Each structure stands twice: as structure tokens, then as C-alpha cells.
Amino acid sequence: MILGRIGGTAFTPRWANDAMSELFLRKLRHGAPLQAEDEALLSCLVQGARSYEARADIVPQGSAQRMLSLVLDGWACRYKLLANGRRQITALFLPGDLCEPFGVMPHVVDQGLAALTPAVVASVPLGAVQDAARRWPRIAEALWWDLLVAATLEREHIVSLGRRSASERLGHLFCELHVRLTMVGLADEDGFDLPITQSDLSDLLGLSAVHVNRSLQDLRQTGLLALRGRRLTLYDIDRLRELSLFEPAWFHPRRSDALP
Amino acid sequence: MILGRIGGTAFTPRWANDAMSELFLRKLRHGAPLQAEDEALLSCLVQGARSYEARADIVPQGSAQRMLSLVLDGWACRYKLLANGRRQITALFLPGDLCEPFGVMPHVVDQGLAALTPAVVASVPLGAVQDAARRWPRIAEALWWDLLVAATLEREHIVSLGRRSASERLGHLFCELHVRLTMVGLADEDGFDLPITQSDLSDLLGLSAVHVNRSLQDLRQTGLLALRGRRLTLYDIDRLRELSLFEPAWFHPRRSDALP
């Protein structure tokens, strides 16, 4: 429930500049027809990778924001800590995810950003992204698409918390993660790595950790999935989607040139 | 639970062009130092007002989006209808609210837009807004600020659904509405008009209508508020904020020029 206080450590040399932006680009390609020059330009924006331990704050609640965070490795989250000590995770960020809409002006963040696992996070200067978007239409399109997907995820999160049962929330989350991780090549057909704790899941889904545990057991006993160690195996994705009221259609907003 | 099928009626002449954008401008002034020329330009974008009956769909779920909707009068909402018939309202729109972030490209909307009360809604051409923002920095700043506030509201909605009790959700909503309505001059110090039904509130807050009713009675009996007819009176806003874990600070992201 309580987040650790360990800050980021120094620059991590194992991330060469190309490798850093690879997952990010892989995702953006779903949103716009990026050319080699667009990708080269985007790569240049990604700099200053730092490592964080699990539970470390990346951007503390209430601090001023001038850079965007891009997750290179590990999982992170946006969260809010309430006065009564409860925590709600409002968004989950996977490798390749940009943690804020690209064009916001500098501002004070109302919610913090924290690592859920050991993570490597790069900083992207706000102004540079805005400039790139202003000058290169395909980059702008890709970034707007990314923003659109992020907003859709957030709204679906609201729907889950408001109108889905505990098992449905879990199932829906797993379906969503499967799609997102597949987009960046981090899932295979029947599952993926789930590196966060059940307590994190509970803070994400608005449940207690105990109930997450029991609902997971329900899903296992129904034969829909297995969760051993960090590996989540999905035995029957179609049935899981049906059970969770998951509609993959909303996931890929059509590109403008594809609109009727 | 089920939305009506009545479409919009024809153009409503009672809205002159100036009056149409007045509330919208009033809100944006909180986000950027708009000059007369900026406001004039923004006013020109707002066109094509239409009236809708309560419960009418404004933009149905699954349709293509090329225009932005601006609420001139009445309350509206973004909602999702689940396969099992449940409805979740993901955002509430008040007079002066732009219903989508300004810059999104045309896309298929995953969630519909509906009137909750009789409403008048104008359409704003997407391209025109983007052009204006590109050319006039203050307009861009105001619109980004608006987007930022909308995103913050959405995240706070997630926190409510995930980690606040029924009474806290209601209290938090009323505090939020009080701030938002005050920004456009539609609330006075001790309350405002609440024109939606308890059933709408339940779909917004992820509760049952019966439980909304009971939680409202709790709040009344605690002496925090009164709700007679459509008028909501707040007797002790500070105490209500405390009880609801409402933090008004996040509401006004600082302008870029005010950052340290």
C-alpha cells in the first residue's frame, strides 16, 4: 500500500539509443504509417534513461512536470494516494508506453508516477516532442493516436470499476494487457509475463488483495487461465473476452485515412 | 437504463453566435490569458446548435466522429452500454464543456454522447479548431489546459469508483460540480441546480439507484446538504470536502508561466 522512497539511480548504459525507442516505435507504427526518417527523429528525442527499483517513485505526486516519461523496461503506474491511506492506480504503463499526453504544457501533476517492478524510464523533453509533432504530420498523427488509445483505456477502466464484477475486471484487464503487450511483441499467443503483485492488481482494480486472490482462483478453476510464478497463460481467450465483456474493437481507433 | 431514441431537432434560433460561446469562453479564461481577438476567433468556430430531448443520443456509440460537440445548455454525458445491459457514464458535460479533447483526429467513437436533460449542443469542426490552435498560441494553451482539466477529472473519477464509498462518491461529485459550475457562473456560494435523476447519478458513480437514494439521505441527515426538487444546497462545503477526500488543488493545473 505504501510506496517506497527510493529514487532513481544513475544513467543506465545498457540502453543504446536505438534500442531505447524500439518498443515505443513498434507501438506507434500501429497508429500511423511512420517512415524511416520519422522514426529516426523520434529516436533522437528519447534520452536520459534511468533505472528504478520496484516501488520507487518516478515522478512524485505534486511535483512539477517538464519532461515526459517513457517506459523502456519494466512496468509502471500512475497512482493517487488518498488522505485515508488508500491507493488507487489510475493507469498502468508497459514497456514502450509514454506516460502522459505528448502536448501538455508544463504543469503540476496531481497524480504520481511509480515503478511497479524494477524499471528503466527515459525522459523526453516536452518542447522537443511538440516541435516534432508540429513539423512532421505523421509524427503528430502517431502521437495523437497514442493519446486516443490511452484515453480509451482510461474510459474502459472507469467502466470496469463502475460496472464489472471482480472476476470480470480481472478478465478484462488480462484481455487488455494481452492486446497491448502483443502490440510491442511482449506477449505470445497464449499468454504473457505478469510481473506485478496481487496487491498491485487490487489497487488497480479497486478491490482488496484478498478478493483478487479469490477471484483469480475462480478464473483458474473455470479453466480459463493459469498463473504460475510470473507467467499468465490464457487457455481460452475468446471465452475470457466474452465473460469479461471485452470488446477489442474499441482498441484500434481507425486512422483518419481509413474513415468512411 | 435504456436510452431513448429521439434524435436532435432542427437548428435553434434562440442562440445567437455570441451567446453560444459565452460559457465556453468563460471557462477557457481560467486556463489562458485570452485576448479579445482570441475570443472572437473561438466564437466563430461554434456553429450549428441543435436541441435534444432528455435521453436523446447526440453521438451514438460506434459512429464516426468528425465534429466536436460543445454543450450550450443542459447536461450531457459520455456513456458506455455493456452487452449485459448495464450502463456506465464515463463523463459528465455541463454547459460550456467541449465533449472531446480538441485535437483528436477523426475516429470512430467507442462511447456515445447523450443528453441527460433537454439540451442544446453545437458542433465544432475538427479541422478549424486544430488550425486555430496551430496559429494562435494562446488558443492552443487554453485548449490544452481544458484537455488537462478533463483528463484530471477522468482520473479522479477512477479514484472515486475504485476507492471511495458511496457517500464519499456523492460528496466528491457535488464538490467537483460546485467548482465546475462556479467557473462558468452557474452556481452560487451555497449550491446549484442539479437537473439529473438519481438513476443517472447511479450510472455515473457505479452504484444502484436505490443505494444512491439511501446515501443521499445519509448526507442530508448529517446536515451537510439539502436536495429539494432540482436544487442542491450545500450547507458546509468544507466539511463535505473533508468527508469526500476532495482536494480542490488538482483542479487548477498551473499555467506554464506560473511554474517555478
Add this chain to the structure above:
DNA sequence: CGGTTGCTTGAGATCCATCAATAGGAGTGG
């Protein structure tokens, strides 16, 4: 080996949903 963290299980309490019935209020037509 002891300490820590995360997972699992049980029992009891609480919050909230559902079902069903009644009451109030606004509009409508006679």
C-alpha cells in the same frame, strides 16, 4: 538460518444490489 515478501485460507462483518411495493409530483385530457 531468520527475515521479508507475497500468496492462500477461514470467519465474520459491512456495504451494496436486487426485488418489490408504495408514495409523491408533474403533466394531460376530460
Add this chain to the structure above:
DNA sequence: CCACTCCTATTGATGGATCTCAAGCAACCG
């Protein structure tokens, strides 16, 4: 003005979903 209807608000009773507290277990790690 009354009877009627629809919609919304209210109330009661009951069951279910989920929470909390508490304890035990398993894995990992220095």
C-alpha cells in the same frame, strides 16, 4: 378540478459480493 398516467423518489426485506482481520504457508534472499 379531477382522474389518470408516467416518471421519479422512497422504503423494506433479503441475499450476495466484497472487505477486514487474522493466521498460516511458501518462496526467496542475504
